[in-house]
Amino acid sequence: MCHSEYFEPYGVCRLCSVRCSRKRSRIVTACNFPVRGGMNVQTNSERVKWLRKVIMELTLSRGRT
Secondary structure, eight states: OTTSTTSOTTTSSOTTEEEEESSSEEEEETTTOOOOTTOEEESSOHHHHHHHHHHHHHHHHGGGO
C-alpha cells in the first residue's frame, strides 16, 4: 500500500503491521519502524494476521457508502 499513489509511506494503511519484540513486545508498522539489533520481528503470528484482516475489512467497508 505504501507504493500506492493514494497513500504516503508513513503507516497510514497499517497493513504492514508486525509484532516486534526486544525488551517488550508490541505491534508496529513495518514501513516506518526503525530496525535495531537483537529485535525479533514476527510477520505471521495469529494476532498480526487477525489485525490485518480487521484493518482490510474496515478499509473495504469505507468504499461501500
